[in-house]
Every structure is written in C-alpha cells, then in structure tokens.
Amino acid sequence: MSTEQEFKVGDVVLAKIKGFPAWPGIIMDDENVPSDVLEERPSSKNRQLYTVRFFPAADYNWATARDMQRLTEADINEFLEKTAKKTSDLYKAYQIARDPVxxxxxxxxxxxxxxxxxxxxxxxxEEEAEEEEEEEEEPRKRKAPAAGASRKKAKAPEPEEKAEPEIELDPATKRVREWRHKLQRAFLNKEGVIVASELETHDATFKTVEAYDEMTADQLKATKIGKVMKRINQLAEIPRDDEFKFRERAGALVLRWGAILGKGEEHEGDETREDAREESKDDAKDEAKGAESTNA
Known part of the structure; x- marks a missing residue:
C-alpha cells in the first residue's frame, strides 16, 4: 500500500488487511492491547508487524509498513467532505481519525x-457461572408416561412443584433483555439460519446496543446479553460479515462489558461466591422464561 517507512505508537494510519477494505486506525503499543489479542499475533521473524486498533469498533489486527500509510489532516478532511453516506462506519472511522485522543x-x-x-x-x-447456567437450561419438557403407568388410574398424580416467583426487572433491564432476545433469535436460533435479508435490522439492533452507555453489572448478570455476544463473536460464518462486522463488534462489546462486570464485583465487597452462584441460577431461569415467551 505504501513504500517502506517507519511508524510509531499513536500514528493514525490507513491500513489494508487481507480480505478487508483499507480502514483508518491507530498504531498501538502492547501495554494497551488485550492479552488475548496479543496471543493471536502471528510470528514475524523477517518483518515488523504493527498492531492497529481500528476505528470505530476498536477491533485489532496487524499490518506491515507496506500495508499502511499515514493519514494526514488533509486526507481525512478530503474524505469527509466528499463522502455522501454520512452514517457509514467508514465515515465514523474518519471522524474519529480527525481527533482520536x-x-x-x-x-x-x-x-x-x-x-x-x-x-x-x-x-x-464467569466460566463457573456459565457451567451452572447450562445445567439449569437442560430441557424441561416432561417425558410421555410409559404405557404401564397410564393404567394406574387409582393413583392421584403427584402435585407439580410450584415455580419460584419471577423477579421483576426494572424498565432499563427489560430493554437490555429484549435486545438479548432479538440477537439470540437472529444469530443463535435453533434452525441455525441467519436470514441475510434481515441483516440491516440486526445491524440497527447492534447499533442501539453499542450506543447504550449506561450498562451496569446487574443488567449484564440479569440478562446474560454478554453470553449471547460471546457466542456471536465465535460463530464460524455470518452472511455479509465483511460489511457489517458483527463478530468483531460482538467481541468489542464483550471486552467492554467485561470491564463493567469487574467494577461491579469490586463494589459487591464481601458477597460470597455461593451468593453469586445462586444469582446465576436465578438469572438462568429468567432467561429460559424469556426465551420461551419469545418463541411462543
């Protein structure tokens, strides 16, 4: 993309990654890159690889000097003035590139x-909570009674266990749970089909979630939206993902919310692990009820 040149941390660049269009980002030092991202860095014995954090999703990749060019203020202003589609992610990326500090x-x-x-x-x-949630989410459908059992008419049926009362959620948490259900139906449905014609709608849902800056640890625990995002990030294939970048955006949200959960646990003080496990079980039950109601 450019002749060989030196770059330094903090340089705003236009980087070309294989399979993606050239995109604005910023050169990063290892100290400010997630450890799980650094673990994926390819070996580079004969070339220098620069870590690039791309605007606006804050996803990462590596590029050589030949794959990048510096973005000057004139370059950025020219793109912003000439671009007609002001709502695109690329336009937003150039807006951030103008002043990324x-x-x-x-x-x-x-x-x-x-x-x-x-x-x-x-x-x-988090892994322990997910394991407990999966145990709670085992199929709850009753098996059909055996033929012999149906003949025992004299014996009264055993009373069903009373369901625990559903915890009432505040309006903001209900809204987050609704987003979770929309995304789960869109990307993680039982049929395993992501409908390409509905991707614009799913993109709008993603943008709504990304713009929500009042997420709390309690909302994340109650709705388990983070688990859905993690599974979307791990999907092998999503239609038109090179355009919408759902997997990358999901990964960025998982990272963002992980920090919120960390803060929430600090504020909890002396709460025991057993209490946390009980909350996780309650969350799983609420999730299952929500999923059943949306599939009805």
Missing part, C-alpha cells in the same frame, strides 16, 4: 480494567 484513551481504560478483572480471576468465575 479521547477515543483512544477511553479504549485504553477499558482494556486496563478488563486485564485487572482477568488478573483477579474474573474469567474463571
């Missing part, structure tokens, strides 16, 4: 909080 500092803060959460065992506790 505040945006980049916020992303660095999120990475730092996430790494602290990991260092304090956050990932292990």
């Amino acid at each position: 505040a945006w980049n500092e916020e992303k660095n803060k999120i990475v730092k909080e996430h790494e602290e959460w990991l260092a304090n065992g956050g990932a292990d506790e």
Whole structure:
C-alpha cells in the first residue's frame, strides 16, 4: 500500500488487511492491547508487524509498513467532505481519525480494567457461572408416561412443584433483555439460519446496543446479553460479515462489558461466591422464561 517507512505508537494510519477494505486506525503499543489479542499475533521473524486498533469498533489486527500509510489532516478532511453516506462506519472511522485522543484513551481504560478483572480471576468465575447456567437450561419438557403407568388410574398424580416467583426487572433491564432476545433469535436460533435479508435490522439492533452507555453489572448478570455476544463473536460464518462486522463488534462489546462486570464485583465487597452462584441460577431461569415467551 505504501513504500517502506517507519511508524510509531499513536500514528493514525490507513491500513489494508487481507480480505478487508483499507480502514483508518491507530498504531498501538502492547501495554494497551488485550492479552488475548496479543496471543493471536502471528510470528514475524523477517518483518515488523504493527498492531492497529481500528476505528470505530476498536477491533485489532496487524499490518506491515507496506500495508499502511499515514493519514494526514488533509486526507481525512478530503474524505469527509466528499463522502455522501454520512452514517457509514467508514465515515465514523474518519471522524474519529480527525481527533482520536479521547477515543483512544477511553479504549485504553477499558482494556486496563478488563486485564485487572482477568488478573483477579474474573474469567474463571464467569466460566463457573456459565457451567451452572447450562445445567439449569437442560430441557424441561416432561417425558410421555410409559404405557404401564397410564393404567394406574387409582393413583392421584403427584402435585407439580410450584415455580419460584419471577423477579421483576426494572424498565432499563427489560430493554437490555429484549435486545438479548432479538440477537439470540437472529444469530443463535435453533434452525441455525441467519436470514441475510434481515441483516440491516440486526445491524440497527447492534447499533442501539453499542450506543447504550449506561450498562451496569446487574443488567449484564440479569440478562446474560454478554453470553449471547460471546457466542456471536465465535460463530464460524455470518452472511455479509465483511460489511457489517458483527463478530468483531460482538467481541468489542464483550471486552467492554467485561470491564463493567469487574467494577461491579469490586463494589459487591464481601458477597460470597455461593451468593453469586445462586444469582446465576436465578438469572438462568429468567432467561429460559424469556426465551420461551419469545418463541411462543
């Protein structure tokens, strides 16, 4: 993309990654890159690889000097003036590129909080909660009675266990749960089919979630929207994902929310792990009820 040249941390560049259009981003140092991203860096014995954090989704990739060019203020202004589609992600990327300092500092803060959460065992506790949730989500349908059992008419049926009362959620948490159900039906339905003609609608849902800056740890625990995002991020294929970048955006949200969960656990103080497990079970029941109501 350009002749060989030197780049430094903080340079705003236009980087070309194989399979993607040239895109604005910023050169990062390892200190401000998530550890799980650094683990994926390819070996580079005979070439220098630069880590690029791309605007506006804060996803990462690596590029050589030949794959990048510096973005000057004149380059950025020219693109913004000539581009007709002002709502595209590429347009937003160039807007951030014009003055990326505040945006980049916020992303660095999120990475730092996430790494602290990991260092304090956050990932292990999350895995335990997910394992318990999966146990709670075993199929609840009753098996048909055996032929012999149907003849025992004299014996009264055993009373069903009373369902525990559903915890009432506040309006904001209900809204987050609704987003979770929409995304789950769209990307993780039982049929395993993602309808290409509905991708614009799903993109709008993603944008709504991404713009929501008042997410709390309690909302994340109650709705399990983070688990859905993690599974979307891990999908092998999504139609037109090179255009919408659903997987990358889901990964960015998982990272962002991981930091929020870390903060929430700090505020909880002396709450025991057993209490956390009981909350996880309640959350799983609420999730199952929500899924059943949306499939009805």
